[in-house]
Amino acid sequence: MTKKILLIAGDGIGPEVVLQTKKIIDFFSQNSDKKFETENALLGGCAYDQMGTPFPQETLKLARASDAILLGAVGGHKWEALKYEHRPERGLLGIRKELELFANLRPAKVFSALADSSTLKREIVDGLDIMIVRELTGDLYFGQPRGVETLKDGTRRGYNTMVYTSAEVERIAIVAFDLARQRGKKLCSIDKANVIETTEMWREVVSEIGAKNYADVALSHMYVDNASMQLVRNPKQFDVMLTGNMFGDILSDTASMLTGSLGMLPSASLGAKINGVQHALYEPIHGSAPDIAGRDIANPIATILSLAMMFRYSFNYENEANIIEKAIENVLVSGIRTADIAKAGEEKISCSQMGDEILKEIKKIHK
Numbered sequence: 001m002t003k004k005i006l007l008i009a010g011d012g013i014g015p016e017v018v019l020q021t022k023k024i025i026d027f028f029s030q031n032s033d034k035k036f037e038t039e040n041a042l043l044g045g046c047a048y049d050q051m052g053t054p055f056p057q058e059t060l061k062l063a064r065a066s067d068a069i070l071l072g073a074v075g076g077h078k079w080e081a082l083k084y085e086h087r088p089e090r091g092l093l094g095i096r097k098e099l100e101l102f103a104n105l106r107p108a109k110v111f112s113a114l115a116d117s118s119t120l121k122r123e124i125v126d127g128l129d130i131m132i133v134r135e136l137t138g139d140l141y142f143g144q145p146r147g148v149e150t151l152k153d154g155t156r157r158g159y160n161t162m163v164y165t166s167a168e169v170e171r172i173a174i175v176a177f178d179l180a181r182q183r184g185k186k187l188c189s190i191d192k193a194n195v196i197e198t199t200e201m202w203r204e205v206v207s208e209i210g211a212k213n214y215a216d217v218a219l220s221h222m223y224v225d226n227a228s229m230q231l232v233r234n235p236k237q238f239d240v241m242l243t244g245n246m247f248g249d250i251l252s253d254t255a256s257m258l259t260g261s262l263g264m265l266p267s268a269s270l271g272a273k274i275n276g277v278q279h280a281l282y283e284p285i286h287g288s289a290p291d292i293a294g295r296d297i298a299n300p301i302a303t304i305l306s307l308a309m310m311f312r313y314s315f316n317y318e319n320e321a322n323i324i325e326k327a328i329e330n331v332l333v334s335g336i337r338t339a340d341i342a343k344a345g346e347e348k349i350s351c352s353q354m355g356d357e358i359l360k361e362i363k364k365i366h367k
């Protein structure tokens with residue numbers, strides 16, 4: 001069956017990195033039994049410029065009709081002074097909200113050839129392969145009441161509410177348990193159950209689901225402060241980590257930096273599976289990098305790895321996902337580097353050359 005992929009190139013380096021990824025989609029479509037149809041849609045600053053809104057209705061319609069979405073990045077200095085509702089980020093938040101993408105998957109994997117790019121010692125990060133599953137739609141970021149009020153004495157009081165229902169914890173826990181089952185069968189759930197009641201309930205719900213349906217997955221629990229320490233002390237102890245929105249925001253950025261480069265990290269945001277249909281958006285974790293946009297020097301690997309995640313999690317095309325990841329590994333082992341991952345004195349290639357090198361390697365492996 002032909003899979004419909006919606007390409008949202010976005011702003012800055014978005015179009016450059018998505019273009020390289022499209023070459024790979026086209027390759028598989030033309031040379032394997034896996035068939036893809038792509039459509040393009042506007043989101044972010046470019047959408048505001050052309051349509052007067054960062055989140056056109058047409059984009060939402062196409063997103064709903066697609067099997068998966070690949071996004072480059074949105075944003076840039078040009079749109080920073082716009083009113084809040086016109087800013088590019090509203091487009092991204094809008095699409096996540098409309099499609100109810102509640103599960104954010106953030107892998108942090110270190111390719112051996114790049115282990116020296118990390119600020120940590122090679123032996124701590126070499127071979128690292130962890131997956132952080134972060135809840136995206138609840139917690140302090142959305143809980144009511146929230147705000148800042150002025151008190152009688154003229155001082156101000158700010159407040160936000162950490163809130164989760166057991167149903168919300170359950171649905172994200174199931175995503176994490178299923179992933180752990182596909183990977184190393186180890187899940188560590190992060191909370192602060194010693195002082196925050198919401199997370200005490202989180203721990204209870206996760207434990208109940210584990211005991212009931214996932215006896216084959218080794219479940220552990222860790223306080224968030226300890227988890228942040230363990231991530232830099234001994235990150236390889238983790239396989240899948242499950243977190244709420246707030247803790248996950250912080251821990252996933254720490255985990256990213258273990259790998260040393262923003263240009264190497266993919267992500268996925270998944271919705272609930274309803275009658276076999278699951279909305280999913282795949283994107284690099286980096287932004288639109290306005291400082292290097294338009295110069296064909298960005299690293300397209302994070303976006304290409306996002307395509308591998310799409311193949312694996314949306315389409316179950318494990319073989320093709322493995323081929324993409326292996327091709328990237330081979331290219332890195334052979335010393336080919338874009339500017340962001342090159343060491344001083346190493347030769348640097350462009351974004352499009354990196355796309356071509358990866359495609360060349362995919363063709364070799366796919367034979």
Ligand code: NAD
Pocket residue numbers: 013017072073074075076077089092262263283284285286287288289290291292297298299300302340
């Ligand atoms: P950024 O990730 O765009 O850039 C940070 C630094 O990393 C820059 O020096 C950039 O050149 C470099 N970099 C990022 N991706 C790279 C790549 N693929 N190859 C080589 N170098 C790369 O973050 P920022 O500068 O804080 O934000 C720029 C814009 O992107 C802002 O408007 C921000 O709101 C937006 N943003 C969007 C997303 C998204 O679309 N999901 C995420 C983060 C930031």
